[in-house]
Amino acid sequence: MSLLDIFKRSKPPTIAAQAKERLQIVLAHERSDRNSPDFLPALQQELLAVIKKYVSVDEDKVAVKLERESGCSMLEVNVELPSPAARAAAAAAAAVKGKTAPAS
Amino acid sequence: MAKIITMTSGKGGVGKTTSSAAVGTGLALRGFKTCIIDFDVGLRNLDLIMGCERRVVFDFINVINGEARLNQALIKDKRVENLYILPTSQTRDKDALTPAGVGKILDELKKEFDYIICDSPAGIEKGALMALYWADHAIVVTNPEVSSVRDSDRILGVIQAKSRRAEQGLEPVQEHLLVTRYDVERVEKGEMLKVDDVLEILAIPLLGIIPESPAVLKASNVGMPVVLDDKSTAGQAYADAVGRFLGEKIEHRFIKPEKKGLLDRLLRRTA
Numbered sequence: 001m002s003l004l005d006i007f008k009r010s011k012p013p014t015i016a017a018q019a020k021e022r023l024q025i026v027l028a029h030e031r032s033d034r035n036s037p038d039f040l041p042a043l044q045q046e047l048l049a050v051i052k053k054y055v056s057v058d059e060d061k062v063a064v065k066l067e068r069e070s071g072c073s074m075l076e077v078n079v080e081l082p083s084p085a086a087r088a089a090a091a092a093a094a095a096v097k098g099k100t101a102p103a104s
Numbered sequence: 105m106a107k108i109i110t111m112t113s114g115k116g117g118v119g120k121t122t123s124s125a126a127v128g129t130g131l132a133l134r135g136f137k138t139c140i141i142d143f144d145v146g147l148r149n150l151d152l153i154m155g156c157e158r159r160v161v162f163d164f165i166n167v168i169n170g171e172a173r174l175n176q177a178l179i180k181d182k183r184v185e186n187l188y189i190l191p192t193s194q195t196r197d198k199d200a201l202t203p204a205g206v207g208k209i210l211d212e213l214k215k216e217f218d219y220i221i222c223d224s225p226a227g228i229e230k231g232a233l234m235a236l237y238w239a240d241h242a243i244v245v246t247n248p249e250v251s252s253v254r255d256s257d258r259i260l261g262v263i264q265a266k267s268r269r270a271e272q273g274l275e276p277v278q279e280h281l282l283v284t285r286y287d288v289e290r291v292e293k294g295e296m297l298k299v300d301d302v303l304e305i306l307a308i309p310l311l312g313i314i315p316e317s318p319a320v321l322k323a324s325n326v327g328m329p330v331v332l333d334d335k336s337t338a339g340q341a342y343a344d345a346v347g348r349f350l351g352e353k354i355e356h357r358f359i360k361p362e363k364k365g366l367l368d369r370l371l372r373r374t375a
Binding site for chain 2: 014015016017019020022023024026027030031034
């Protein structure tokens with residue numbers, strides 16, 4: 001390490017570098033999704049059908065969220081279960097979390 | 105053998121029509137008999153860029169519907185030998201384009217021309233699909249900007265899946281990247297994607313880099329393809345791109361900022 005290095009701050013990434021990184025992440029996902037059908041609506045329906053076998057849930061109380069990061073995708077399914085009158089105070093949310101296969 | 109070149113981008117406003125006019129005119133200047141077809145049904149603009157808007161009588165759709173003969177609809181350019189324009193309809197919509205009708209006209213044009221340029225509309229709907237279906241070459245026009253690069257990637261996927269060559273399992277459409285509105289000053293400042301970044305992401309061969317230039321607006325204002333303005337950087341860059349398309353080895357120009365004198369630099373620093 002030379003003396004000069006002390007005065008050199010590591011530069012923050014340029015705006016262009018941020019643009020490039022965002023593009024690379026989004027395109028990696030879009031390319032891998034290109035040939036696979038959009039399965040989220042069907043997944044939501046089927047999950048709901050399974051849950052309904054055991055508890056009665058409101059169709060509007062199901063939220064499916066997909067979070068994309070560079071390494072993997074996070075699929076989050078939130079199902080709000082109705083609170084029984086006896087335990088009205090109890091938190092009525094159950095979260096089911098799962099990971100989809102990491103995008104190649 | 106006639107070649108069909110589709111000028112496409114996915115995103116609108118990136119310079120497809122400007123590039124169709126410039127590349128088509130450039131090919132005609134090289135002695136190739138060239139026809140440029142406007143596929144943007146309902147939003148006709150190639151005629152304005154080429155400066156032949158007052159000579160349009162019949163159009164592409166008239167010919168498809170058998171209301172006019174091909175020779176009646178083709179407009180011969182008054183400046184450049186071997187150059188023809190096939191304008192589109194301003195009143196119909198994209199549904200007027202039928203695969204059979206378009207195919208028949210392209211087959212007819214192929215007998216007479218060396219190059220047929222299909223100026224695609226924006227989007228990935230019917231008009232764009234019709235423009236890319238018969239392509240032998242696709243020139244993807246991209247601005248160094250996130251939405252344009254993303255849409256270019258998308259349209260490349262469409263070309264690889266839905267073109268005639270893909271459907272029939274023939275040799276794939278040859279893809280070429282044309283980066284337009286490149287601003288070297290902003291690239292130097294780290295504000296704009298470098299051409300290398302765009303190339304790394306899209307991973308197709310680079311045909312040319314057209315610098316941001318006031319000559320492009322000037323040329324469209326007067327209805328002249330910018331390649332005819334051989335004093336302008338954009339015009340020269342298009343001429344180079346045409347040379348590269350024809351297989352010539354031409355180095356890329358206008359990708360480094362002009363060297364500033366000492367005085368300029370001093371003034372800049374204090375400004």
